[in-house]
Amino acid sequence: MKKWYVLFNILMLLGLAACQGGKETVVEKHYVNENGTGLPVPPSHQEGGIDGGGGGNGLDGKPLESFRVDLSQQTSFQLVQKEVINKLIVRFPKLAADLMHISEERAWYLIPTELRNLPAARIGVSFKTDQIALQKLKEVWVNDLLFSKMAPREQETLVLHELIMGVRLLEFTNLLDQCLVNISIMRLVPDNEDKYKEARRDCFRKFRNASDIGDNIGLGKDIKLEDYDYETIRDITSILLTRIDSFDPQELEDYMAARGFRKYAK
Numbered sequence: 001m002k003k004w005y006v007l008f009n010i011l012m013l014l015g016l017a018a019c020q021g022g023k024e025t026v027v028e029k030h031y032v033n034e035n036g037t038g039l040p041v042p043p044s045h046q047e048g049g050i051d052g053g054g055g056g057n058g059l060d061g062k063p064l065e066s067f068r069v070d071l072s073q074q075t076s077f078q079l080v081q082k083e084v085i086n087k088l089i090v091r092f093p094k095l096a097a098d099l100m101h102i103s104e105e106r107a108w109y110l111i112p113t114e115l116r117n118l119p120a121a122r123i124g125v126s127f128k129t130d131q132i133a134l135q136k137l138k139e140v141w142v143n144d145l146l147f148s149k150m151a152p153r154e155q156e157t158l159v160l161h162e163l164i165m166g167v168r169l170l171e172f173t174n175l176l177d178q179c180l181v182n183i184s185i186m187r188l189v190p191d192n193e194d195k196y197k198e199a200r201r202d203c204f205r206k207f208r209n210a211s212d213i214g215d216n217i218g219l220g221k222d223i224k225l226e227d228y229d230y231e232t233i234r235d236i237t238s239i240l241l242t243r244i245d246s247f248d249p250q251e252l253e254d255y256m257a258a259r260g261f262r263k264y265a266k
Contacts, residue, residue, distance in 0.1 A: 071108045076155035084240050089188050092249040094264045097185035102166030110144040135165055137173050161237045167262055172223045176210040179203035232259045
């Protein structure tokens with residue numbers, strides 16, 4: 001049991017990945033069986049808030065849920081939407097739909113605490129960085145101690161960076177999320193709202209039993225990002241912030257595919 005506990009904690013540490021400028025990404029935890037084979041197994045049904053191994057977590061006397069925010073109401077995202085997403089709707093609608101999906105289908109938290117610092121080498125840099133954000137497949141955690149002191153432009157950059165990171169992680173999400181992102185482009189056209197709602201209901205009906213870890217095993221994929229993924233995230237973020245009106249959409253789409261970042265159906 002002790003050996004299993006040590007192995008579990010080691011794998012939890014290895015499951016973390018960091019990204020540029022103190023932005024950190026957690027790409028979901030895996031469980032290992034007691035035989036030590038390293039194969040992922042489902043978590044215990046006793047986890048979280050009930051007697052037998054879980055419990056409610058909080059910060060400064062508040063449950064973590066209290067720090068969840070509506071991203072659409074945050075000035076930083078509104079800037080991203082105005083200066084980037086609205087223009088992508090015209091120039092690169094597939095990416096615009098992805099960004100809107102990440103903004104709406106992920107839980108975003110602003111928490112007044114520091115985040116654990118990870119090795120800079122993991123993100124392809126040779127200097128120490130601050131950890132401003134953590135991202136999981138379904139959640140994004142932002143250190144508000146740092147974020148609240150950032151200039152509006154830097155906040156916008158951070159939010160866009162995390163949205164782009166979310167696009168990269170789409171490869172690893174479950175079948176329900178993949179269904180939802182595939183239909184998200186419909187919502188970009190106001191006249192399609194009713195069709196989108198029906199398609200969304202169909203996704204939930206079809207994949208109501210989707211399991212994150214089960215789907216990932218079935219797809220034969222481990223969640224792992226390389227240093228070039230972080231380079232690509234930084235590159236795309238910069239392109240969208242500085243050349244939103246002049247970049248070549250087809251070139252960017254081909255670049256994303258060539259880097260194994262995101263491949264859109266032709």
